[in-house]
Amino acid sequence: MKKIIFNILSVLFGLLLLNGGFAKFFHYMPEPKDLPPALVADNAAFMEISWLMPLIAVAEILGGILIIIPRTRALGAIVIFPVMVGVALTHATVAPSGLPMVGVIWAILLWIIIENWKKYLPMIR
Numbered sequence: 766m767k768k769i770i771f772n773i774l775s776v777l778f779g780l781l782l783l784n785g786g787f788a789k790f791f792h793y794m795p796e797p798k799d800l801p802p803a804l805v806a807d808n809a810a811f812m813e814i815s816w817l818m819p820l821i822a823v824a825e826i827l828g829g830i831l832i833i834i835p836r837t838r839a840l841g842a843i844v845i846f847p848v849m850v851g852v853a854l855t856h857a858t859v860a861p862s863g864l865p866m867v868g869v870i871w872a873i874l875l876w877i878i879i880e881n882w883k884k885y886l887p888m889i890r
Contacts, residue, residue, distance in 0.1 A: 771876065772835065774873050774876070775832055775833070775835075775838060775877060776833050778832055778870065778874070778877070779828075779829040779831075779832035780833070782828050782832065782845060783825070783826055783833075785825045785829075786823065786824075786829060787826065789818050789822035789825070790819070800860070801859055801862075803859040804859045807859055821851075824845065827841075828842075829841070839881035839885065841877075842874060845874070852867060
């Protein structure tokens with residue numbers, strides 16, 4: 766049962782990442798009207814760096830695909846880890862209302878990392 770729940774959460778997490786990445790390229794998700802002013806300013810600053818959002822989008826798409834596939838899930842977690850650090854820091858500093866959702870997403874990511882811990886050991890030996 767644990768493995769089924771793990772696989773379902775991993776696929777949902779991967780789909781969430783794919784949606785986020787594709788939304789950055791195709792702009793099909795409307796921007797919420799009630800965003801904190803500091804978050805709007807941060808997003809505007811990110812858009813000034815022309816290569817940053819496409820890079821994050823590619824990382825989200827690649828990480829999402831890798832996490833959906835069980836064999837490459839460990840690599841996907843490593844690819845998406847820096848993006849998730851940015852998400853957590855953004856919500857912790859300028860948009861704390863999103864922290865509960867970020868906590869759930871981080872819990873899934875950490876579970877993926879813990880389940881694949883043996884695959885990471887050669888990198889740190």
